Amino acid sequence: MSAQHFENPEITFQPDHSGGTGKIWKIFWVLSVLTIVELGLGYFLYAEHGQIGAATVLATKCLIGVLTLAKAYYIVSVFMHLGDEIRNFIMTIIVPLALFVWFIIAFLSDGNSWKNLRNTNAGSRANQVEQVQEIKEK
Amino acid sequence: MSTTAIPSGTKWWSGGKSPFNVSYGKVMMWYFLMSDAFTFGAFLISYGTIRFSVNHWADPNHVFNAFPFAGHANLPLAFVSLMTFILIFSSVTMVLAVHEGHQMNKKGVEKYMILTILGGLAFLGCQAWEWTHLLTGEHVAMLGDGTLSVLPTTVKMNPWGAELDHSTMMAALQKTSHEQLVAIASTLHHGAEGAGEHVAKNLSNQELINQIASSGLHATHTGPIAFGGYFFGITGFHGFHVFSGVIINIVMYIKTKLGHFEQRGHYEMIEKAGLYWHFVDLVWVFVFLCFYLV
Numbered sequence: 236m237s238a239q240h241f242e243n244p245e246i247t248f249q250p251d252h253s254g255g256t257g258k259i260w261k262i263f264w265v266l267s268v269l270t271i272v273e274l275g276l277g278y279f280l281y282a283e284h285g286q287i288g289a290a291t292v293l294a295t296k297c298l299i300g301v302l303t304l305a306k307a308y309y310i311v312s313v314f315m316h317l318g319d320e321i322r323n324f325i326m327t328i329i330v331p332l333a334l335f336v337w338f339i340i341a342f343l344s345d346g347n348s349w350k351n352l353r354n355t356n357a358g359s360r361a362n363q364v365e366q367v368q369e370i371k372e373k
Numbered sequence: 374m375s376t377t378a379i380p381s382g383t384k385w386w387s388g389g390k391s392p393f394n395v396s397y398g399k400v401m402m403w404y405f406l407m408s409d410a411f412t413f414g415a416f417l418i419s420y421g422t423i424r425f426s427v428n429h430w431a432d433p434n435h436v437f438n439a440f441p442f443a444g445h446a447n448l449p450l451a452f453v454s455l456m457t458f459i460l461i462f463s464s465v466t467m468v469l470a471v472h473e474g475h476q477m478n479k480k481g482v483e484k485y486m487i488l489t490i491l492g493g494l495a496f497l498g499c500q501a502w503e504w505t506h507l508l509t510g511e512h513v514a515m516l517g518d519g520t521l522s523v524l525p526t527t528v529k530m531n532p533w534g535a536e537l538d539h540s541t542m543m544a545a546l547q548k549t550s551h552e553q554l555v556a557i558a559s560t561l562h563h564g565a566e567g568a569g570e571h572v573a574k575n576l577s578n579q580e581l582i583n584q585i586a587s588s589g590l591h592a593t594h595t596g597p598i599a600f601g602g603y604f605f606g607i608t609g610f611h612g613f614h615v616f617s618g619v620i621i622n623i624v625m626y627i628k629t630k631l632g633h634f635e636q637r638g639h640y641e642m643i644e645k646a647g648l649y650w651h652f653v654d655l656v657w658v659f660v661f662l663c664f665y666l667v
Binding site: 335 | 390394414432457468472641651655666
């Protein structure tokens with residue numbers, strides 16, 4: 236069991252710290268592999284720039300985002316030991332952060348709408364960016 | 374309204390046991406980190422909004438393609454990978470320090486705290502190099518007056534717009550002053566050929582234009598000015614967290630060395646400093662995603 240002598244009286248149940256460092260190194264390798272896969276996908280976007288469709292680019296970027304969330308999960312859960320805390324405490328941290336789901340949807344679509352309004356002069360003319368591109372191609 | 378007589382010295386917050394089974398200090402560190410996550414999140418979402426609202430944003434593979442001592446080699450993603458692995462590794466040494474603290478192993482805590490501090494300093498050094506490289510960088514872009522210029526990346530100047538087509542670039546070169554043509558030509562000849570500014574000065578405008586045109590120079594328009602502000606603002610705010618994390622870790626190292634935690638009977642302060650340090654790594658994961666990968 237723990238070698239600690241004077242425990243904090245606020246803590247009712249001491250977590251078991253007798254384990255080795257195996258899990259820490261395992262998570263280090265998980266994070267490294269996830270980062271290398273992300274870099275590989277990033278390099279794929281660079282090498283294939285202009286040769287792959289917008290949908291493939293978006294899908295790759297979303298995949299990189301999912302891998303980033305996986306890294307965040309491992310850091311918070313294992314390195315920060317949040318996974319070892321009791322459920323009520325985990326919820327007081329995670330539930331407020333769920334607001335980010337809405338923030339991202341709302342603000343990015345707002346940015347996109349802003350771009351469309353600017354390119355079309357608030358809907359009063361055809362999309363200007365496409366016109367510029369056509370001229371360039373001729 | 375009645376007033377209750379409260380005995381002086383009542384400790385409201387020491388009710389005997391934590392309903393979360395976590396000490397008060399650690400709970401507050403978590404809530405601070407949650408609020409800090411909202412701050413960083415607000416910055417990154419604001420960046421995303423602006424980026425979505427413009428037609429062309431700087432391509433990170435073009436902006437961040439340099440590596441120390443590699444000259445003008447095109448190495449996209451290389452340097453930022455190094456920075457990312459430095460921070461992941463210093464996170465591992467931090468969690469190992471926490472682990473040694475649980476075992477009440479003073480020497481182990483000291484060793485891993487030193488390694489964590491060194492990791493943090495290495496990251497800050499990398500960031501200083503990257504900032505210097507961008508702020509003194511040499512990228513050729515077309516200014517509003519239709520002339521080409523060698524420009525740095527700052528909060529007031531973003532030379533990373535869409536690429537100029539050939540005819541626009543040739544027209545711009547004709548309008549560009551002799552000094553700027555010399556400056557552009559000397560960016561083409563770093564190192565090997567040794568032509569440089571010295572030789573370029575003696576060439577005529579037309580000779581310089583021919584040299585630049587045949588070099589395959591990728592000149593661009595200037596881009597949205599917000600790029601530098603967001604990049605330096607957000608990486609700077611993160612870098613400041615790394616800096617303060619290093620200071621906190623140094624304080625923790627000294628207190629460990631002086632035996633304060635051993636006397637106290639537990640190394641919980643190392644755990645709290647560790648939470649902050651891991652959070653810095655966590656934020657970097659998202660900064661890495663938003664600025665360098667996508």
